[in-house]
Amino acid sequence: MSGEAKRSDPGFACAGAGEGMPAHVAIIMDGNGRWAAQRGLPRFEGHRRGVEAIRRAVRTAGDLGVRYLTVYSFSAENWRRPAQEVSDLMGLLKRFVRHDLAELHANNIRVRIIGEREGLASDIRLLLDEAEQLTRANTGLTLIIAFNYGGRQEIVGAMRILARKVKEGALDPEEIDMETVEAALDTHGIPDPDLVIRTSGEQRVSNFLTWQTAYSEFVFLPCYWPDFDEEAFKAAIDEYCRRDRRFGGLSARMG
Ligand code: IPE
Ligand code: IPE
Ligand code: MG
Secondary structure, three states, X not given: OHHHHHOOEOOEOOOEOOEOOOXXXXXXXXXXXXXXXXOOOOHHHHHHHHHHXXXXXXXXXXXXXXXXXXXXXXXXXXXXXXXXXXXXXXXXXXXXHHHHHHHHHHOOOXXXXXXXXXXXXXXXXXXXXXXXXXXXXXXXXXXXXXXXXXXXXXXXXXXXXXXXXXXXXXXOHHHOOHHHHHHOOOOOOOOOOOEEEEOOOOOOOOOOOOOOOXXXXXXXXXXXHHHOOHHHHHHHHHHHHHOOOOOOOOOHHHO
């Protein structure tokens, strides 16, 4: 099989960085609560250990030559959780940015935030702005944090932007095409994810990158997010490298 032909390193199906590797990996980091419950620990402990797993994932993505890494940190629907848990998750985001921003910047990582800023506390908004501003000229890995993010909400937002332009006479409805829509999304300028990984065994999208994942490959891993390590990341990429992406056409491997 051509999957075998591409193999240059046993256990890793991609030929090497830049050759069949995913440029953009997006992760639905799920299972913190179950990880904690399994150990008789409070859910917060799972979330805290989840932040460690994010740090590992950023390091591994950089090492593997991934260009864009998106992490789903808080969904637009996560407000439905108990107030204490929501507050814990907000606190962890703040701590992550305060504690890790200097190091991310030193590592040439560009930070982008997607999701609704309105509705977030002003101190969080300021931190998110600071992270983007400080790292905007960095040229290494782009780390995209999806926070208070919902794919449908993002599409609604894009429709509002385009509708306003039409109303102002700045846009002809007949000119609206996929590029116009993409430019109005939070992810403008970021290529679509090649690979979406979801941990915890759940096999659903949960309102993540609805527009952008039209042709993404999905890999579902049974491990809980705090246990996601370099080995799991490589296993997911390996699985991706064995997939045959067709985009509606015929297999490139068939010639
Ligand atoms: C993922 O873990 C973190 C967030 C959604 C913020 P969960 O908190 O969803 O953990 P489970 O799914 O309950 O185990
Ligand atoms: C998806 O996980 C959101 C994040 C990982 C931030 P959830 O745990 O919120 O998803 P559901 O509720 O199981 O679909
Ligand atoms: Mg969950």
